[in-house]
Amino acid sequence: MPSANVKLTKRVVDGAFPKEHAYTLWDRNLAGFGLRVQPTGVKSYIAFYRIGIGRGAKQRQVTIGKSTAITCEAARREAHKFIGAARAGEDRYDAIRRAENENMSVSRIIDLWAEEAAPINRRTGKTRQKAGVLNDINRLNAHVKPLIGQRPVGALSKGDIEKLRDDITKGKTACVVKTRKFGLRQVKGGEGTAKRTISTFKSVLSFAVDRGYIVENVAVGVRLAPDNKCERFLSEEEAGRVGAVLAKWEAAERRMSGVRIIKLLLLTGARTAEIEELQWREIDFDQSFFRFNNTKSGKSIRPVCPQALAILRATPKQHEKWVFPNKKRSGPYRGTQSVWRDIRVEAGVPDVRKHDLRHSFASFGISSGLSLPIIGALLGHLRPETTQRYAHLADSQARQAAVSVGGVVESALKLS
Structure with a gap:
C-alpha cells in the first residue's frame, strides 16, 4: 500500500503542477486515495487497493475521474466505496468496467487516447512534439471516426481493421474540412494515408488494452503497404x-x-x-x-x-x-x-x-x-x-x- 503524505483538498489539487514525469499525491486521511498528475497537466483522482490479504492479494488502481470533472470530496467518497468493497473481498471495478467496455465507442477511445496517451511517446515515455501529435489526431478524426467511430471498440475484429485500411486506400474518407476561421484542408485517402492511419490506430488499440478496455489488439498482424518512399539524393x-x-x-x-x-x-x-x-x-x-x-x-x-x-x-x-x-x-x-x-x-x-x-x-x-x-x-x-x-x-x-x-x-x- 502506498504511503500517505498530504491531505487532499481543492487547494492542494489546484496547486499540483505538472513535472517532467507523472507523479501521485496520496491522501493522508484515506489510505489508497490519490491524485495522479501527468506531465501534460491532466490530473485524475485514483483509488489503489488490494482484494484479499497476503502476498497473493490482487492489486488494483482505478481512475475515478479527472479533477475538472469531479470534486475532491466526491472523488474521496467514490474511492471509499472501492476500498470498502475490496476489504469485503469484492471488486467494484470489474463490474463497472465490463458495463463501460460493452458500449464504449471507437470515437470515445480515440478521444481518451488523444488526451491521455498521444502526447507521450509510448516507447520512451518522453513528451512528443505537438505537430506530430496533432497530425496523428487529425488522421484518426478524418478517417477512422467517419467509418467506424460509432462501433463498440470491443466488438472490432481483424477483418474490420482490414476493411478500414481498404476503405481509406480507396479514398472513401476524402473530403475538405475547415481548419481555421477561413482555412480549409483537403483530406485525401490513398495507400500512404491508410498505412499511417492504421499504424496510429494500432497505438490507440494498444492503449485500450493497457487500460483494460479490450482484451486484445486486433490491428496487430494487419498487413500494410510496404514503404515505397523514393529516397532522392542530390548528386x-x-x-x-x-x-x-x-x-x-x-x-x-x-x-x-x-x-x-x-x-x-x-x-x-x-x-x-x-x-x-x-x-x-x-x-x-x-x-x-x-x-x-x-x-x-x-x-x-x-x-x-x-x-x-x-x-x-x-x-x-x-x-x-x-x-x-x-x-x-x-x-x-x-x-x-x-x-x-x-x-x-x-x-x-x-x-x-x-x-x-x-x-x-x-x-x-x-x-x-x-x-x-x-x-x-x-x-x-x-x-x-x-x-x-x-x-x-x-x-x-x-x-x-x-x-x-x-x-x-x-x-x-x-x-x-
Whole structure:
C-alpha cells in the first residue's frame, strides 16, 4: 500500500503542477486515495487497493475521474466505496468496467487516447512534439471516426481493421474540412494515408488494452503497404546548382533565415524542426556539438562541422532563445518549406523534397568513406536499424573497393 503524505483538498489539487514525469499525491486521511498528475497537466483522482490479504492479494488502481470533472470530496467518497468493497473481498471495478467496455465507442477511445496517451511517446515515455501529435489526431478524426467511430471498440475484429485500411486506400474518407476561421484542408485517402492511419490506430488499440478496455489488439498482424518512399539524393552537380542559388539569394539578402537553415540542413543532416527550433543554448561552439534537448528521438548530442558553426556565428542574435525567430519574435521560424520550394525550382531540382537534404547528407558521408554507425550518430538515429536504409549506398562503395583490391591482388600475383 502506498504511503500517505498530504491531505487532499481543492487547494492542494489546484496547486499540483505538472513535472517532467507523472507523479501521485496520496491522501493522508484515506489510505489508497490519490491524485495522479501527468506531465501534460491532466490530473485524475485514483483509488489503489488490494482484494484479499497476503502476498497473493490482487492489486488494483482505478481512475475515478479527472479533477475538472469531479470534486475532491466526491472523488474521496467514490474511492471509499472501492476500498470498502475490496476489504469485503469484492471488486467494484470489474463490474463497472465490463458495463463501460460493452458500449464504449471507437470515437470515445480515440478521444481518451488523444488526451491521455498521444502526447507521450509510448516507447520512451518522453513528451512528443505537438505537430506530430496533432497530425496523428487529425488522421484518426478524418478517417477512422467517419467509418467506424460509432462501433463498440470491443466488438472490432481483424477483418474490420482490414476493411478500414481498404476503405481509406480507396479514398472513401476524402473530403475538405475547415481548419481555421477561413482555412480549409483537403483530406485525401490513398495507400500512404491508410498505412499511417492504421499504424496510429494500432497505438490507440494498444492503449485500450493497457487500460483494460479490450482484451486484445486486433490491428496487430494487419498487413500494410510496404514503404515505397523514393529516397532522392542530390548528386554533386545538383548540389552545386543548389549552392549557387543559395549564394545568389544570400548576396541579395533574400529570405535569409530560410537560406541559412537550408545551408545548415545540407551541412548537418539535421531534421527541419531541429534547425528551425534551434536554441542558442543548444550550440556548443567550443566543442563543436549540437546538444538538442528535445528531438524525435529524445535528447541528442551531434557533432557539427566548422562550416555549419561559421554560419551560426555569422547569424545575428535577434532573440535570446531562438536562433531563427519568426517575424513577431514570438517563436521559431516556420518558413523553410516555402523558401525551399522556390530554391529547388530555380536550381532545377523540383522533385527534391526538403527531407531529401537529410538523405543527401548521408549519401555524401558514405561516399566519403564513413561507416553506417557513424552516419547514424551524425543523423541522431536512436536505433542502428534506422540507418540501414542507407546500406545499399555502403554496398556500392564496398563493390568499388572490391574492384580496387582485386586489381591490386591481380597485379601482385601477376595474373595478367
